[in-house]
Amino acid sequence: MTIPIVTTKLYMPPPRLKIVTRHRLIEQLNEGLNRKLTVISAPAGSGKTTLVSDWLASGDRPVAWISMDEGDNAPARFLTYLFTALQNIGPNIGSGIFPLLHSPQPLPIEWMITTLLREIMAIPNPFVLVFDDYHVLKTGPLDEAISFLLERMPPQMHLVMVTREEPRLPIARLRVRNQLNEVRASDLRFTYSEAAEFLEKVMGLELSPENIALLESRTEGWIAGLQVAALSMKEQKDVASFLQSFSGNHHFILDYLVEEVLTQQSASIQTFLLHTSILDRLSGPLCDAVFRQSHTSGQETLTYLERANLFVVPLDSERRWYRYHHLFADLLRQRLRSTTGEGERIVGELHTHASIWYEDNGLEMEAFHHAVAAKDTSRAARLVEGERMPLLFRGGVVPVLDWLESLPHEELDARPALWVMYASALLMTGQMTGVEPKLLAAEKALQSFEPDAKARDTIGHIAAIRATLAVSKHQSEVIMSEAKRALDYLHPDNLPVRTATTWSLGYAYHLHGNRTAASKAYHEALSISEKIGHFVITMMATLGLAKLQEADNQLQLAAETYQHVRKLAGEPPLPAACEAHLGLARIFYEWNDLHRAEHYGQQSIQLASQLEQTDRGVAAQVFLARLKLAQGDASGAAAMIAKAEHVARKHCFVIQISSIAEVQVLLLLQQDNLTMAARLAQKHDLPILQARVLLAQGDSSAALAMLEPLLVQAEAKQLEDERLKTMLLLAVVWHAHGDRAKATQMVRDALVIAEPGGFIRSFVDEGIPMKMLLCEVAVHGEMPRYIEKLLTECKGEGPKGEGNSNQPRHAASLIEPLSERELEILHLIAKGLSNRDIAQQLFLALSTVKGHNRNIFDKLQVQRRTEAVARARQLGLL
Incomplete structure (x- = not known):
C-alpha cells in the first residue's frame, strides 16, 4: 500500500509573465551555489518563492522541488515526497526504498538518508533541491534528518530552504564553515527602482516619483503590500490622498488593502475567494465541489483570478492546479469566519465537501485533514481505519496521533476503536509506556456497546497490540494467549492486523520449541503479507523461517534465506536485519570461517544499536564472546561477556541471562575453576554445560546420566540442533568412560546428520578426543572426504581455520593445541x-x-x- 502523491507539490512555480528580475539577488544566489545550503528566510508576502523560481528557471541546473505542507511532518510521507522529487534528477533514486516507507513500524530516518546519499553520489552533474515552506515542518526527527543530510551532502548537490522562520538546523556551524548563503527579509525588500519597475511594468500604473517613494516607504519595500496597494489604486481617482490614508505595520496595511481589493470584485468572486480559501491547493473540479453557488465553472474562475493578478500561483504547466498566496489565504480565512453569521457551520460544511472530493479521488490523507478541520469525528475515524490498510500504516502516524491527542476522552469513549488506534500510533512511535493505558480505556468504553462485528474486531485489535508488546519481551505465553484471542475476534477482512498477529503467534510457537506450528504460522503470514504489501511482516516471517532451517541443521538453506532477508532489508541494511546478520555469523562459525563470522557478528551489533528496547545487540555480543574463546582470546571474551551482562541486567533482558551464563561457564572451565563453573551451570539450569563440568571433574558416569535423557528428549521433539550437539558431547563422554565402541558409533551417527549441513566447528570444539574418534571412523573408510576435512580443520591447517592464535603456526602438528x-x-x-x-x-x-x-x-x-x-x-x- 503506497502513500498517494500530490504531484503539484513537486512542481516549481513557473516565472510570471510580468516580473521584476531581481538581478542583485540572483547574483547572490548564483555565488552561493558552491556552498551547501541557501536559506531564504522572510515573512509571508516577501517574494521568496517568486525569487527562487525566477532564479532557477534562468539557470541550467536540474531542480527537485517540494512544496511542504503540515502533512509532511510524518517521516514516511516526507521521505516519499523527497525521493519522488529527486527522481526528477535521477529516475531510479529511492526505487528500492519505497516499500520500506509503508512499514507499520517506524524506520530509522538516518538509514534512509544514508541510502539516498549513496544513490546521489552516482549522479555526475550538479543539481538543486528546494524545500519551499520549510517552516511547516515542526518535528525534531525531520530536523535531525536534514542536519544529517547536510553534514554528508555530496558536492554536486545544493539545498535551498524557503521559510518564514529560522530553520532549526546547525546554521551557526554552517556559517562559520562558509557553507551557508543567506537571503533575509531586508535583502528581499524592493528598492525604489525595483518598486518603480513593478508598479509600472507589472501593475500598469503611472505614478509620480513622489508617489512611488511614498508607497515604497509605507510598505517598506514589501512586495505583498505593493501588490495589494496597486490593485486598490486602479480604482482610485485621488492616488495621493489614498496613499496618505493608510499606515502602520504590515498586517494592518494588508487587512485594509484586502478590504479594498475585495470590494472591487463581484459578489460571486468575493464568495468564491472566501469559500475556497479553506483549500491548500485549488483545481477546477475541487472548487466546484466546495463552491456550489456559481454558474461559472471553477476552472474559468481560477483562470480569471490569475489574469487579474489576484494572488493565485499556478502549480503546474497545464494551469489545472493553483494555490492562493499564503498570507492572502490566511486573511481570506479570517474574513470567512468573521463576516459570516454562521461562520463555523459554513466552514465545517466547506471542509466536508472538500473531504468528500479528496476521498472520491483516492487522496485519503487530504480527505482526513479536511474531515478533522470539519470536526467530523465519524468521517475522520473512518478514514483513519481505511478500507484495506489503516492510514497509520500509510505515512499518517504523526497527523493521526496529533488528532487523537486533541480529542476529548468523551469522543474517544464514544468510538473505542479510536482508543485502539491511539495505542497503535504510540506503539509505532516507540512510546511504549502509553500503550497499555489506552488499551484499558478502550476495553472500558467497549462495555457500553453491543458485541457486534465492529466491537469484536476492536477487541481483536487490542489483543493483537498486546501480543506485539509481548514479542519484544519474548513472553511466549502472553504472546500465544493474546494472539489466539486476536485471531478469534478480528474480522476476516482485517488482513493487516491478522497477518501481524499470525507472525506473532509463530514467534510464540518458536519460543516454545513447537517448530512445526511455528513454520506453519510463518508461511501463512508470509503468503498474506506479500499479497497486501505488508513489508515488515514479509521480512520478519522470512527471518523466522531461516531460524527454523538453521535449527533443523539445514545450514546451506538457512544461509540462503538469511541472505534473502538482507536483500529485503536493502543496502545499507534495515536495522531489523541484525538478526539475519547474526544468523549468518553463527553459520559461518560452524563452517569454521571465523573471519566472516566475526564480520557478520559486528554488523549485527552495529545494526542492533539503531533499534530501541531490543536485546539483539546483547545476543550478538554473546556470540562474539564465544568466537573470541574459539580464537584463544580468553581475556577478550571475558571483557565482552561482562559488558553484555551489564547491558542485559540494566535493561532487564532476562532471556539473554542464560546465554551469558553459558559463555561464563566455558570461561571458568578454561580457567580450571570447576567449582564456580558447576555452581553457575546448576544455577541457570544448563544441563549440557553441567555435563561438561562433570566430565572435567572426571565423573563420566554422572555426565552420561545427565546427557542420555537429553538426547532422548531432543529426538522425541525433533530438535535436530540439540540432538547433534548432545550426540557429539556424548561421544566424548563415552570415550572418557572407556567405551570406545559406543563413542565411535555415536560419532558415526552424528556424521550422517552433520555432513549435509557442512558442520565443522561442532566437531573441532570437542578437542583431542573427537579427533581420535574421527581417526577411528576414518580407518573403516566411512565418509572419507568429510572426515578428512574435519581432521584437517582440527589441526587448524584448513584455509579458513584459525587454530589457537596464541601458539606458533608450526605448533599446529600437535594433536590438540595447548590451552x-x-x-x-x-x-x-x-x-x-x-x-x-x-x-x-x-x-x-x-x-x-x-x-x-x-x-x-x-x-x-x-x-x-x-x-x-x-x-x-x-x-x-x-
Whole structure:
C-alpha cells in the first residue's frame, strides 16, 4: 500500500509573465551555489518563492522541488515526497526504498538518508533541491534528518530552504564553515527602482516619483503590500490622498488593502475567494465541489483570478492546479469566519465537501485533514481505519496521533476503536509506556456497546497490540494467549492486523520449541503479507523461517534465506536485519570461517544499536564472546561477556541471562575453576554445560546420566540442533568412560546428520578426543572426504581455520593445541619449578597441576618433564 502523491507539490512555480528580475539577488544566489545550503528566510508576502523560481528557471541546473505542507511532518510521507522529487534528477533514486516507507513500524530516518546519499553520489552533474515552506515542518526527527543530510551532502548537490522562520538546523556551524548563503527579509525588500519597475511594468500604473517613494516607504519595500496597494489604486481617482490614508505595520496595511481589493470584485468572486480559501491547493473540479453557488465553472474562475493578478500561483504547466498566496489565504480565512453569521457551520460544511472530493479521488490523507478541520469525528475515524490498510500504516502516524491527542476522552469513549488506534500510533512511535493505558480505556468504553462485528474486531485489535508488546519481551505465553484471542475476534477482512498477529503467534510457537506450528504460522503470514504489501511482516516471517532451517541443521538453506532477508532489508541494511546478520555469523562459525563470522557478528551489533528496547545487540555480543574463546582470546571474551551482562541486567533482558551464563561457564572451565563453573551451570539450569563440568571433574558416569535423557528428549521433539550437539558431547563422554565402541558409533551417527549441513566447528570444539574418534571412523573408510576435512580443520591447517592464535603456526602438528593454562605451566616447568611450587604460584591444587601435566605430556606425546621441555622448544612453544 503506497502513500498517494500530490504531484503539484513537486512542481516549481513557473516565472510570471510580468516580473521584476531581481538581478542583485540572483547574483547572490548564483555565488552561493558552491556552498551547501541557501536559506531564504522572510515573512509571508516577501517574494521568496517568486525569487527562487525566477532564479532557477534562468539557470541550467536540474531542480527537485517540494512544496511542504503540515502533512509532511510524518517521516514516511516526507521521505516519499523527497525521493519522488529527486527522481526528477535521477529516475531510479529511492526505487528500492519505497516499500520500506509503508512499514507499520517506524524506520530509522538516518538509514534512509544514508541510502539516498549513496544513490546521489552516482549522479555526475550538479543539481538543486528546494524545500519551499520549510517552516511547516515542526518535528525534531525531520530536523535531525536534514542536519544529517547536510553534514554528508555530496558536492554536486545544493539545498535551498524557503521559510518564514529560522530553520532549526546547525546554521551557526554552517556559517562559520562558509557553507551557508543567506537571503533575509531586508535583502528581499524592493528598492525604489525595483518598486518603480513593478508598479509600472507589472501593475500598469503611472505614478509620480513622489508617489512611488511614498508607497515604497509605507510598505517598506514589501512586495505583498505593493501588490495589494496597486490593485486598490486602479480604482482610485485621488492616488495621493489614498496613499496618505493608510499606515502602520504590515498586517494592518494588508487587512485594509484586502478590504479594498475585495470590494472591487463581484459578489460571486468575493464568495468564491472566501469559500475556497479553506483549500491548500485549488483545481477546477475541487472548487466546484466546495463552491456550489456559481454558474461559472471553477476552472474559468481560477483562470480569471490569475489574469487579474489576484494572488493565485499556478502549480503546474497545464494551469489545472493553483494555490492562493499564503498570507492572502490566511486573511481570506479570517474574513470567512468573521463576516459570516454562521461562520463555523459554513466552514465545517466547506471542509466536508472538500473531504468528500479528496476521498472520491483516492487522496485519503487530504480527505482526513479536511474531515478533522470539519470536526467530523465519524468521517475522520473512518478514514483513519481505511478500507484495506489503516492510514497509520500509510505515512499518517504523526497527523493521526496529533488528532487523537486533541480529542476529548468523551469522543474517544464514544468510538473505542479510536482508543485502539491511539495505542497503535504510540506503539509505532516507540512510546511504549502509553500503550497499555489506552488499551484499558478502550476495553472500558467497549462495555457500553453491543458485541457486534465492529466491537469484536476492536477487541481483536487490542489483543493483537498486546501480543506485539509481548514479542519484544519474548513472553511466549502472553504472546500465544493474546494472539489466539486476536485471531478469534478480528474480522476476516482485517488482513493487516491478522497477518501481524499470525507472525506473532509463530514467534510464540518458536519460543516454545513447537517448530512445526511455528513454520506453519510463518508461511501463512508470509503468503498474506506479500499479497497486501505488508513489508515488515514479509521480512520478519522470512527471518523466522531461516531460524527454523538453521535449527533443523539445514545450514546451506538457512544461509540462503538469511541472505534473502538482507536483500529485503536493502543496502545499507534495515536495522531489523541484525538478526539475519547474526544468523549468518553463527553459520559461518560452524563452517569454521571465523573471519566472516566475526564480520557478520559486528554488523549485527552495529545494526542492533539503531533499534530501541531490543536485546539483539546483547545476543550478538554473546556470540562474539564465544568466537573470541574459539580464537584463544580468553581475556577478550571475558571483557565482552561482562559488558553484555551489564547491558542485559540494566535493561532487564532476562532471556539473554542464560546465554551469558553459558559463555561464563566455558570461561571458568578454561580457567580450571570447576567449582564456580558447576555452581553457575546448576544455577541457570544448563544441563549440557553441567555435563561438561562433570566430565572435567572426571565423573563420566554422572555426565552420561545427565546427557542420555537429553538426547532422548531432543529426538522425541525433533530438535535436530540439540540432538547433534548432545550426540557429539556424548561421544566424548563415552570415550572418557572407556567405551570406545559406543563413542565411535555415536560419532558415526552424528556424521550422517552433520555432513549435509557442512558442520565443522561442532566437531573441532570437542578437542583431542573427537579427533581420535574421527581417526577411528576414518580407518573403516566411512565418509572419507568429510572426515578428512574435519581432521584437517582440527589441526587448524584448513584455509579458513584459525587454530589457537596464541601458539606458533608450526605448533599446529600437535594433536590438540595447548590451552593458555597449560602453556603457563609448561613455562614454569621449563624454569625448573616443582609441581608444588607451581601450585603455590598459580594458587592451584597440587592434584590440578598434576592433571595439567598429564594433559601436556599427552598433547606433546612425551613421558617426562625434560622431554616435554625439549619437545616444546622444538615446536617453538618456548
